[in-house]
Amino acid sequence: MKFLSFAFAAGLAASILTTPAAAADITGAGATFPFPVYAKWAEAYKKETGNGLNYQSIGSGGGIKQIQAKTVDFGATDAPLKGADLDKHGLLQFPTVMGGVVPVVNIAGVGPGQLKLTGEILADIFQGKIAKWSDARIAKLNEGVKLPDAPITPVYRSDASGTTNVFTTYLSQVSEAWKADLGANAAVNWPVGQGGKGNEGVAATVKQVPNAIGYVEYAYAKQNNIPYVLLQNKAGKFPVPSDKSFQAAAANADWNAAPGFGISLTDQAGDEAWPITAPTFILVHKAPAKPEQTAEVLKFFAWAYKNGDKLASDLDYVPLPDNVVAMIESAWAKEIKDPSGQPVYKQ
Amino acid sequence: MAALSERISTSTMQTIRRTPKTTFDPVFRWASCASAVLVLLVLAGILGSMVYGGWPAFREFGFGFVTSSVWNVGKEEFGAWVAIAGTLTSALIALVIGVPISIGIAIFLTQLCPPWLKRPVSTTVELLAAVPSIIYGMWGLFVFAPLFARYVQMPVSSLVEGMPILGTVLYARVPSGVGLLTAGIILAIMIIPFIASITRDILDQIPTILRESAYGIGCTTWEVVRHVLLPQAGVSIIGAIMLGLGRALGETMAVTFVIGNANRLSLSLFDPSSTIASRIANEFNEASDLHFNALLALGCILFLVTFTVLVLARLLIARMRTR
Numbered sequence: 111m112k113f114l115s116f117a118f119a120a121g122l123a124a125s126i127l128t129t130p131a132a133a134a135d136i137t138g139a140g141a142t143f144p145f146p147v148y149a150k151w152a153e154a155y156k157k158e159t160g161n162g163l164n165y166q167s168i169g170s171g172g173g174i175k176q177i178q179a180k181t182v183d184f185g186a187t188d189a190p191l192k193g194a195d196l197d198k199h200g201l202l203q204f205p206t207v208m209g210g211v212v213p214v215v216n217i218a219g220v221g222p223g224q225l226k227l228t229g230e231i232l233a234d235i236f237q238g239k240i241a242k243w244s245d246a247r248i249a250k251l252n253e254g255v256k257l258p259d260a261p262i263t264p265v266y267r268s269d270a271s272g273t274t275n276v277f278t279t280y281l282s283q284v285s286e287a288w289k290a291d292l293g294a295n296a297a298v299n300w301p302v303g304q305g306g307k308g309n310e311g312v313a314a315t316v317k318q319v320p321n322a323i324g325y326v327e328y329a330y331a332k333q334n335n336i337p338y339v340l341l342q343n344k345a346g347k348f349p350v351p352s353d354k355s356f357q358a359a360a361a362n363a364d365w366n367a368a369p370g371f372g373i374s375l376t377d378q379a380g381d382e383a384w385p386i387t388a389p390t391f392i393l394v395h396k397a398p399a400k401p402e403q404t405a406e407v408l409k410f411f412a413w414a415y416k417n418g419d420k421l422a423s424d425l426d427y428v429p430l431p432d433n434v435v436a437m438i439e440s441a442w443a444k445e446i447k448d449p450s451g452q453p454v455y456k457q
Numbered sequence: 458m459a460a461l462s463e464r465i466s467t468s469t470m471q472t473i474r475r476t477p478k479t480t481f482d483p484v485f486r487w488a489s490c491a492s493a494v495l496v497l498l499v500l501a502g503i504l505g506s507m508v509y510g511g512w513p514a515f516r517e518f519g520f521g522f523v524t525s526s527v528w529n530v531g532k533e534e535f536g537a538w539v540a541i542a543g544t545l546t547s548a549l550i551a552l553v554i555g556v557p558i559s560i561g562i563a564i565f566l567t568q569l570c571p572p573w574l575k576r577p578v579s580t581t582v583e584l585l586a587a588v589p590s591i592i593y594g595m596w597g598l599f600v601f602a603p604l605f606a607r608y609v610q611m612p613v614s615s616l617v618e619g620m621p622i623l624g625t626v627l628y629a630r631v632p633s634g635v636g637l638l639t640a641g642i643i644l645a646i647m648i649i650p651f652i653a654s655i656t657r658d659i660l661d662q663i664p665t666i667l668r669e670s671a672y673g674i675g676c677t678t679w680e681v682v683r684h685v686l687l688p689q690a691g692v693s694i695i696g697a698i699m700l701g702l703g704r705a706l707g708e709t710m711a712v713t714f715v716i717g718n719a720n721r722l723s724l725s726l727f728d729p730s731s732t733i734a735s736r737i738a739n740e741f742n743e744a745s746d747l748h749f750n751a752l753l754a755l756g757c758i759l760f761l762v763t764f765t766v767l768v769l770a771r772l773l774i775a776r777m778r779t780r
Contacts, residue, residue, distance in 0.1 A: 168742065169742035169743045170743060171742065171743035171744060171745050172742060172743070174745070175745065261630065261631070263631045263633055268713070268718030268731075268735075268739045269738075269739040269740065269742065269743070270530065270739070270740045270742065270743035270744065271743065292531070293531040293532070294531070295530050295531035296530070296743050297530040297531075297739075297740055297743070298529070298530065298531055299527070299528060299529040299530070299531070299532075299720060300719065300720070301721075303631065303719070303729075304631060304633060304635060304636075304717040304718060304719050304729040305717065305718030305719060305729070305731075305739070306718070307713055307714065307718070307738075307739060311598075311714070314598060314599065315598075315633065315635075318599075318602070318603050318633075318634070319606075319631075319632075319633040319634070322633070
């Protein structure tokens with residue numbers, strides 16, 4: 111295992127060395143979910159400052175491995191690391207943007223937002239306990255919506271994915287049975303249904319299989335025009351998934367509840383809060399070997415917090431609330447030190 | 458006879474007259490020997506790193522890693538049986554469909570085809586081999602699967618529902634068009650060009666005199682093919698089939714798209730399943746720790762499965778030769 115990651119790191123190092131790059135270029139690797147927005151930010155940032163960013167979207171697990179091996183200036187992950195893991199490797203974790211996961215369906219005659227479900231029903235569907243759309247519990251929630259007496263095909267991500275982690279985290283919160291049998295992870299032991307590779311695989315399968323239900327990042331549902339489902343939130347309301355309801359989930363959250371802002375935004379309180387919302391995270395070393403590179407990383411994200419909101423919303427990501435950004439920047443100033451003990455980040 | 462001996466003696470004289478330059482011979486011998494040994498070293502290296510990387514998983518689960526059908530990443534329980542069964546079944550389906558078609562194509566091209574049709578058909582078959590597997594996967598998912606669901610799965614399922622045996626094997630609980638049978642069909646299309654072109658070349662190389670003598674004693678085309686050509690080419694055709702089987706066992710991208718990616722054992726050909734290669738393709742990116750080791754162990758098993766199948770093929774060929 112060690113020699114494999116070494117070979118991997120060596121390959122990556124070689125690829126970095128062979129790219130002619132300015133001294134101030136920073137490198138990062140990890141989660142695929144925020145890749146489009148990081149790429150847009152990097153482009154705009156380069157135009158403004160001349161400093162480039164080289165981001166490899168290799169998946170959250172890869173991002174964690176790379177930053178631990180110190181082969182990149184920052185790692186990126188969708189699933190936050192736990193406090194103990196952060197301490198063990200001397201890492202600081204902070205969120206950058208948020209996104210929402212929405213259930214999508216393909217039922218004849220049912221349009222976007224017409225079907226309502228609760229978290230518990232959703233968990234039972236994906237566990238195979240509710241097998242038909244005509245089930246009494248679904249019918250009770252959806253009076254006036256004509257649902258077929260047909261078997262439900264649940265569709266899940268077949269690749270390990272941060273989206274699955276967020277979705278199953280939510281299902282574990284709302285269903286005891288789910289928590290006990292399957293739990294939350296980037297890949298779980300799905301008892302029914304079939305897998306599609308990537309968001310596009312899930313979207314395509316749901317689109318062409320009658321009576322299917324799947325889950326995708328909101329941007330995917332929106333861009334592909336797949337009917338989404340309204341979910342009941344903690345307050346008992348059925349908000350429409352949008353940047354507004356994702357932001358509402360963030361507004362009520364207690365960002366200090368977990369180390370490294372590693373909270374889950376799923377099942378948050380608030381009338382407007384969309385129940386399956388999640389931030390995506392960046393990892394940097396607290397005592398970096400190359401403080402000037404880490405300083406560049408922080409400069410880049412500080413710039414993005416200040417100037418990147420519009421670029422993010424254009425891509426259906428949700429910017430962080432200002433108070434959270436202030437907390438993140440003070441954590442940078444407090445916790446990231448160069449070898450002489452001086453803070454790396456200066457506001 | 459005289460002419461022949463004269464030729465031999467002239468050539469001997471030429472050899473004697475020529476001063477042989479032997480400097481390149483040893484270099485050539487060593488270079489080719491090194492190339493051959495390199496293959497062995499690479500193979501050993503791959504197997505070694507797979508065993509090394511998968512060792513923690515083998516140690517943790519023992520032989521149960523092969524026989525268990527649980528694959529639960531969250532609880533770190535790993536068993537390979539579903540993937541092994543899926544790999545073998547999908548490859549078997551591919552052979553059952555692909556081999557007769559391939560041999561049919563080869564026989565048609567060499568024995569029955571009008572000359573003007575020969576070139577277009579051969580070129581098409583060879584082009585099929587050049588299509589990247591991801592294209593087969595996408596075509597399978599977006600074009601083939603919906604048609605297969607509507608015109609095969611749904612009618613067949615409703616027909617056999619409740620019947621003994623047939624009702625189990627051909628009933629689609631989820632008529633989405635993807636599953637074990639779809640994967641087998643896509644694989645069959647992918648291995649046809651390999652088997653067909655090699656078989657065609659073999660049939661072409663059978664001496665014309667054999668065929669003509671058979672026709673001469675009054676055989677029909679069918680009898681010539683059945684009793685002269687196929688027995689002559691038999692061993693080589695098995696070699697061609699093994700090459701196709703190798704591709705079917707290890708195919709990754711196309712299968713990932715169309716097999717449905719479910720870690721469940723099912724008796725139905727229409728149900729989703731997974732293969733070793735598709736499981737690795739799906740999960741490798743985000744795997745860490747024991748999960749990562751388990752995937753490498755899966756790779757090791759795929760290696761051994763392929764190796765075993767090839768050894769069995771060798772034994773089969775050896776038996777046919779001795780007969």
